Amino acid sequence: MDGKNIKYRIGKSNVAQIVTTIFAFACVIPLLFILGFILKAGITKINWHFLVSIPKPVGESGGGIVNALVGSILIILCASVIAIPIGILAGIYLSENGKSRLAYWCRLCVDILQGVPSIVIGIIAYFWLVKPLGGFSALSGSVALAIMMLPIVIRSTEETLKLLPSSLQEAAFALGMPFHRVMFKVVVPVGISGILSGVMLAIARITGETAPLLFTAFGNPYLSYNITKPMQSLPHLIFDYATSPYDDWKNLAWGASVILLLWVLLLNIFTKLITRKWKVQL
Amino acid sequence: MESTIIKSKGFNASFGSNHVVKNVNIEIPRNHVIAVMGPSGCGKTTYLRCINRMHELIPGATSSGEMTINNENIYDMHPIFVRQKIGMVFQRPNPFPNLSIYDNVIAGYKLNGIRLPKAERDRIVEHSLTRVALWKEVKDALNKKGSFLSGGQQQRLCIARAVAMEPEVLLFDEPTSALDPISTSTVEELFHELKANYTLIIVTHNMQQAARVSDKTAFFYMGELVEYDETKIMFTNPKDKRTQNYITGRFS
Numbered sequence: 001m002d003g004k005n006i007k008y009r010i011g012k013s014n015v016a017q018i019v020t021t022i023f024a025f026a027c028v029i030p031l032l033f034i035l036g037f038i039l040k041a042g043i044t045k046i047n048w049h050f051l052v053s054i055p056k057p058v059g060e061s062g063g064g065i066v067n068a069l070v071g072s073i074l075i076i077l078c079a080s081v082i083a084i085p086i087g088i089l090a091g092i093y094l095s096e097n098g099k100s101r102l103a104y105w106c107r108l109c110v111d112i113l114q115g116v117p118s119i120v121i122g123i124i125a126y127f128w129l130v131k132p133l134g135g136f137s138a139l140s141g142s143v144a145l146a147i148m149m150l151p152i153v154i155r156s157t158e159e160t161l162k163l164l165p166s167s168l169q170e171a172a173f174a175l176g177m178p179f180h181r182v183m184f185k186v187v188v189p190v191g192i193s194g195i196l197s198g199v200m201l202a203i204a205r206i207t208g209e210t211a212p213l214l215f216t217a218f219g220n221p222y223l224s225y226n227i228t229k230p231m232q233s234l235p236h237l238i239f240d241y242a243t244s245p246y247d248d249w250k251n252l253a254w255g256a257s258v259i260l261l262l263w264v265l266l267l268n269i270f271t272k273l274i275t276r277k278w279k280v281q282l
Numbered sequence: 283m284e285s286t287i288i289k290s291k292g293f294n295a296s297f298g299s300n301h302v303v304k305n306v307n308i309e310i311p312r313n314h315v316i317a318v319m320g321p322s323g324c325g326k327t328t329y330l331r332c333i334n335r336m337h338e339l340i341p342g343a344t345s346s347g348e349m350t351i352n353n354e355n356i357y358d359m360h361p362i363f364v365r366q367k368i369g370m371v372f373q374r375p376n377p378f379p380n381l382s383i384y385d386n387v388i389a390g391y392k393l394n395g396i397r398l399p400k401a402e403r404d405r406i407v408e409h410s411l412t413r414v415a416l417w418k419e420v421k422d423a424l425n426k427k428g429s430f431l432s433g434g435q436q437q438r439l440c441i442a443r444a445v446a447m448e449p450e451v452l453l454f455d456e457p458t459s460a461l462d463p464i465s466t467s468t469v470e471e472l473f474h475e476l477k478a479n480y481t482l483i484i485v486t487h488n489m490q491q492a493a494r495v496s497d498k499t500a501f502f503y504m505g506e507l508v509e510y511d512e513t514k515i516m517f518t519n520p521k522d523k524r525t526q527n528y529i530t531g532r533f534s
Contacts, residue, residue, distance in 0.1 A: 099341065167372060168378070171440070173336065174370040176390065177394055181393055181395065186380075282379050
């Protein structure tokens with residue numbers, strides 16, 4: 001091979017490396033821009049008053065987002081209570097009976113469910129819950145969000161448990177433990193970091209969902225703790241107020257955006273910490 | 283007390299259509315060490331796992347024939363009950379990684395929801411760890427995770443975990459194949475101590491080990507029990523040609 005040819009090849013190799021580096025860097029830029037833009041626009045709107053008071057009517061300045069903050073927390077809490085037990089149990093089934101026919105169909109349905117647009121899930125919740133129950137409620141929004149959480153919780157539980165060595169279960173079975181104890185006293189505790197990180201990701205995912213809440217939780221300009229009645233939530237408040245023509249309301253939407261962003265950011269960091277801290281060394 | 287503890291009569295085991303244990307008849311005497319040897323894939327591990335009904339946990343696994351403990355059919359009892367009577371130690375040490383050494387020993391009680399007074403638990407832990415010659419090494423580190431121990435110590439911890447349940451029979455599935463020579467000899471010494479209280483059935487593909495530790499030896503080949511006799515006789519004067527070929531190293 002002559003010198004010119006090898007130089008050309010080295011040059012091509014370098015170009016390829018530089019191009020991949022540039023594009024990797026390019027992926028960081030959108031997030032930095034979004035963070036910078038929203039923080040700049042919203043951070044000045046946030047103060048104690050903003051966090052503890054409800055929005056003021058048009059024309060009055062000030063007001064806060066406490067109704068949306070409390071609403072989001074309650075709706076997500078209810079969704080988690082519904083989705084986490086079902087998701088973890090189904091994940092255990094899939095990892096234990098990976099080859100059964102039911103597991104095949106369950107996995108297929110879960111994958112498809114993950115791809116269903118959130119607005120469609122919202123409509124379903126509207127027809128199944130809101131109409132029969134005769135009114136909008138936070139609970140129906142929670143059910144819609146729970147359906148969105150399920151695939152993430154199920155698959156992360158399944159993947160985590162599948163990675164655990166089978167010798168762990170054998171040890172437990174050989175001590176004469178019944179199935180439920182093998183699962184809940186041995187397998188799940190050892191895999192808890194993976195399961196929890198899936199749960200956290202699922203919560204982070206639904207935190208910003210607006211579409212399913214539009215026709216379920218409906219929104220509420222006042223502070224409400226009653227999950228059987230309409231309730232405000234952060235993304236819903238942003239949607240309502242950002243599209244309004246009033247500057248005061250737009251400012252509320254900016255502030256709420258910052259809160260929502262920080263929430264998701266913190267959840268992600270928290271997930272990473274949990275995964276590291278609670279990881280069981282095998 | 284009757285001397286036979288485990289008895290198989292016409293026992294068969296399969297994975298799907300793969301017939302791996304064929305018509306095994308064996309009587310295992312109480313408080314003896316029995317070595318089960320044979321080349322890879324001869325069905326010795328499968329047979330061992332049938333004794334405490336671990337075999338059936340694998341999808342597609344089936345078995346037939348008679349297998350009794352103290353003349354009671356093991357396959358008429360509930361597997362949970364069987365496994366508490368017949369303990370098992372595996373090829374690779376598998377202590378519970380999320381539990382401390384103390385909790386690992388007591389795991390058979392704790393994780394089964396059997397509540398014991400603290401003094402009783404302490405007694406069981408100390409007694410079991412002493413039995414496996416681990417007490418002195420770990421008595422100051424009982425709250426540390428079991429997975430921090432060395433491989434040999436972990437294996438002895440697993441034996442202690444099985445011993446803590448006070449079973450009648452202990453099954454060992456190639457218990458030293460993942461251990462270094464020094465740990466291996468420690469574990470082998472244990473077998474002599476343990477046989478005073480338990481019946482030990484040890485699967486091994488190491489002939490020297492079988493000769494060293496056992497009172498009786500069973501030789502499996504292609505799923506059949508070829509020969510079963512006193513270890514001394516097996517290694518000096520085997521009756522079957524195949525046994526002879528195996529122990530003289532003509533195949534392995």
